[in-house]
Amino acid sequence: xxxxxxxxxxxxxxxxxxxxxxxxxxxxxxxxxxxxxxxxxxxxxxxxxxxxxxxxxxxxxxxxxxxxxxxxxxxxxxxxxxxxxxxxxxxxxxxxxxxxx
Amino acid sequence: xxxxxxxxxxxxxxxxxxxxxxxxxxxxxxxxxxxxxxxxxxxxxxxxxxxxxxxxxxxxxxxxxxxxxxxxxxxxxxxxxxxxxxxxxxxxxxxxxxxxxxxxxxxxxxxxxxxxxxxxxxxxxxxxxxxxxxxxxxxxxxxxxxxxxxxxxxxxxxxxxxxxxxxxxxxxxxxxxxxxxxxxxxxxxxxxxxx
Amino acid sequence: xxxxxxxxxxxxxxxxxxxxxxxxxxxxxxxxxxxxxxxxxxxxxxxxxxxxxxxxxxxxxxxxxxxxxxxxxxxxxxxxxxxxxxxxxxxxxxxxxxxxxxxxxxxxxxxxxxxxxxxxxxxxxxxxxxxxxxxxxxxxxxxxxxxxxxxxxxxxxxxxxxxxxxxxxxxxxxxxxxxxxxxxxxxxxxxxxxxxxxxxxxxxxxxxxxxxxxxxxxxxxxxxxxxxxxxxxxxxxxxxxxxxxxxxxxxxxxxxxxxxxxxxxxxxxxxxxxxxxxxxxxxxxxxxxxxxxxxxxxxxxxxxxxxxxx
Numbered sequence: 001x002x003x004x005x006x007x008x009x010x011x012x013x014x015x016x017x018x019x020x021x022x023x024x025x026x027x028x029x030x031x032x033x034x035x036x037x038x039x040x041x042x043x044x045x046x047x048x049x050x051x052x053x054x055x056x057x058x059x060x061x062x063x064x065x066x067x068x069x070x071x072x073x074x075x076x077x078x079x080x081x082x083x084x085x086x087x088x089x090x091x092x093x094x095x096x097x098x099x100x101x
Numbered sequence: 102x103x104x105x106x107x108x109x110x111x112x113x114x115x116x117x118x119x120x121x122x123x124x125x126x127x128x129x130x131x132x133x134x135x136x137x138x139x140x141x142x143x144x145x146x147x148x149x150x151x152x153x154x155x156x157x158x159x160x161x162x163x164x165x166x167x168x169x170x171x172x173x174x175x176x177x178x179x180x181x182x183x184x185x186x187x188x189x190x191x192x193x194x195x196x197x198x199x200x201x202x203x204x205x206x207x208x209x210x211x212x213x214x215x216x217x218x219x220x221x222x223x224x225x226x227x228x229x230x231x232x233x234x235x236x237x238x239x240x241x242x243x244x245x246x247x248x249x250x251x252x253x254x255x256x257x258x259x260x261x262x263x264x265x266x267x268x269x270x271x272x273x274x275x276x277x278x279x280x281x282x283x284x285x286x287x288x289x290x291x292x293x294x295x296x
Numbered sequence: 297x298x299x300x301x302x303x304x305x306x307x308x309x310x311x312x313x314x315x316x317x318x319x320x321x322x323x324x325x326x327x328x329x330x331x332x333x334x335x336x337x338x339x340x341x342x343x344x345x346x347x348x349x350x351x352x353x354x355x356x357x358x359x360x361x362x363x364x365x366x367x368x369x370x371x372x373x374x375x376x377x378x379x380x381x382x383x384x385x386x387x388x389x390x391x392x393x394x395x396x397x398x399x400x401x402x403x404x405x406x407x408x409x410x411x412x413x414x415x416x417x418x419x420x421x422x423x424x425x426x427x428x429x430x431x432x433x434x435x436x437x438x439x440x441x442x443x444x445x446x447x448x449x450x451x452x453x454x455x456x457x458x459x460x461x462x463x464x465x466x467x468x469x470x471x472x473x474x475x476x477x478x479x480x481x482x483x484x485x486x487x488x489x490x491x492x493x494x495x496x497x498x499x500x501x502x503x504x505x506x507x508x509x510x511x512x513x514x515x516x517x518x519x520x521x522x523x524x525x526x527x528x529x530x531x532x533x534x535x536x537x538x539x540x541x542x543x544x545x546x547x548x549x550x551x552x553x554x555x556x557x558x559x560x561x562x563x564x565x566x567x568x569x570x571x572x573x574x575x576x577x578x579x580x581x582x583x584x585x586x587x588x589x590x591x592x593x594x595x596x597x598x599x600x601x602x603x604x605x606x
Contacts, residue, residue, distance in 0.1 A: 001108065001109065001112050001152065001153065002214075003214050003219050004214035004215055005112075005116070005214075006149075006153075006214070007210055007211060007213055007214030008211045008214060009116040009119070009120065009149070010210060011206070011207045011208075011209070011210030011211035011213075011214075012120045012123075012207055012211070013119060013120060013123055013142070013146070014206050014207065014210055015203040015204060015206045015207030015210075016120065016123045016124050016126075016127075016203060017123070017203075018199070018202050018203045018206040019127070019199045019200055019202065019203030020126065020127045020199075022195060022198065022199035022202050022203075023127070023193040023194065023195060023196050023199030023200070024127065024192065024193060025192040025193060025194050026180070026181060026192055027180065028132075028173070028176055028177055028180055028181060029126075029127065029135070029181075029192075031173075032126055032127075032135065032136075032139055032173070033127075035139060035143075036123050036126070036139070036142065039119075039123070039142065039143060039146050040210070042146065042150075042158075042162070043146050043149060043150070044210065046150050046153055046155050046158060047153060048219070049153075049155070049224070050153040050154050050155065050223065050224045050227075051153075051219070051221070051222075051223055051224075052219040052220050052221070052222055053222060054222035054223070054224060054225060055154070055224030055225060055226065055227065055229075055230065055233070057230075057233040057234055057236070057237035058237060058241075058242065060155060060157075060158060060230065060233070060234040060237065061234070061237050061238065061242045061245060063155070063158050064158070064234075064238070064246075064249070065245060065249060067158075067161065067162065067165060068249040068252065068253060070165075071165065071169070071253065071256075072252060072253065072256045074169055074172075074173075075256050075257070075260045076256060076259065076260060076263075078172070078176055078260070078264070079259070079260040079263035079264040080263065081176070081180065082263070082264045083263050083264065085180065091180045091181075091182075092192065093194070094194065131365065133365070133368075133421055134365070134368070137368075137414070137418070140414065156398065156399055156400050157400050157403060157460075160400050160403040160404055160407055161403060163407045164403060164406055164407040164410050167407065167410035167411050167413060167414055168410055168413065168440060168443065170414070171413050171414060171417055171436055171439075171440070172436075172440070174417065174421075175433070175436060185363070185365065185424065187363060228399065231399055231400055231460065
């Protein structure tokens with residue numbers, strides 16, 4: 001478990017997340033892409049904490065903040081998806097055209 | 102097998118597992134399976150965190166993601182047109198740009214590991230990690246903890262308000278629509294209201 | 297992590313406990329059911345009954361529905377059994393008699409309980425049938441609401457121990473059991489334990505009003521495995537309650553393991569009797585109780601025990 005291997009895995013997760021977030025038309029799948037990105041970020045953070053920062057407890061604190069942000073983002077994302085569906089009857093990004101330039 | 106080899110083997114199993122299931126999220130037809138593939142990816146990352154010595158963080162990640170992915174599966178069934186994957190599905194836009202962006206992101210982060218000279222300071226006392234986190238949480242980082250708590254509380258309130266059935270413009274099931282932007286499009290005498 | 301047994305011994309111990317525990321739950325179910333109905337079963341039927349119904353289920357023809365999600369359907373009872381095994385592996389029978397004692401044993405137990413939601417949802421979703429899906433959704437509402445009081449009720453037991461390890465939690469009860477210094481804890485734990493293991497009055501996902509709910513389309517060995525996994529999870533919850541609240545292996549005269557078994561059986565009797573004495577609750581009303589009553593009670597429990605420690 002070297003830093004290179006861990007950052008490789010974190011980068012792969014982040015890359016798959018970016019692919020998902022940019023390519024998916026459905027809102028829920030887009031959110032799954034965002035989740036994968038945060039997954040990769042948490043892994044990278046804890047990898048650096050364990051191998052390069054001598055176990056500084058503030059690294060764990062930052063990871064807790066990441067997880068809080070993930071929970072907040074998911075909750076608000078689902079609420080907004082529900083609301084957008086109710087107001088505009090849109091469940092994929094292509095149907096939201098009113099702000100289109 | 103010695104302990105270090107076992108840890109290495111487990112790390113690679115979890116690592117490959119998390120990336121493969123992460124990719125399967127976007128290739129499977131069944132939406133419920135997509136949610137649970139994401140759960141598998143998170144559980145594998147949680148396993149890697151435990152192997153790294155952050156035991157509490159890993160187990161809390163797994164615990165959180167169980168509930169979140171259940172809700173994700175239910176939201177999938179609500180909003181996706183093909184929840185059981187009985188028909189093939191390929192709903193993507195700007196596919197090549199997305200693949201290129203994904204590859205660029207992966208190369209950027211992976212090359213960091215090889216190009217940057219990180220200091221080699223491994224965690225000396227991993228068994229104290231939970232205790233140190235607790236002391237840090239309620240000691241030096243107390244403000245961060247409280248801010249996170251208040252943020253979560255306001256998120257809960259905001260989400261309940263946003264997703265509530267009784268909105269500002271009527272009950273959601275009866276088609277609560279916001280008033281249109283132009284006043285002459287507005288139906289002031291109630292002529293278009295549902296009987 | 298400090299494990300205390302070799303892997304083969306651990307597997308044997310947990311497997312043995314699961315089989316014996318499941319059989320015990322089935323026997324207690326018959327005994328208490330007969331006593332409540334004032335028609336006690338004969339002893340031969342109590343002892344041989346579970347084996348007979350297990351054999352019947354093994355020999356039963358496997359029936360399936362169409363367009364099922366077969367991997368998930370196979371996965372659900374296996375996952376549930378694995379979670380019950382994980383939860384049982386964390387319970388200490390003595391200060392040196394524990395299969396696995398991770399530093400954050402409490403969080404591992406909670407994660408095992410949280411994954412029960414996934415197992416039940418998969419079990420209800422896979423058969424591609426209406427009533428199992430109803431059961432799965434009911435359990436989603438029930439489990440999400442009761443997860444938090446469950447965590448909070450057990451968290452209070454970690455306060456006197458100043459550790460999340462289950463062995464430390466039991467070791468901290470040497471002077472006085474947690475049920476005495478945290479009186480709200482055990483009743484709260486039993487109520488939410490019934491909810492997360494969907495037994496008795498809170499058997500919404502597998503209830504008779506849904507013709508068996510998530511188990512409606514099960515047959516054969518899968519059905520037996522699901523029922524066995526449910527019973528094993530009940531044993532795990534009773535055992536963890538005995539360890540966390542009733543003082544685990546502490547007690548005069550008798551060796552610790554005997555005390556642990558007696559306390560687990562006592563909690564099992566309470567949980568199974570609740571199944572026979574209370575009618576199934578309406579979940580629409582009861583989740584309101586979970587959010588409005590049980591969470592504040594659990595928080596009060598934590599505040600009071602924390603105040604006593606300061």
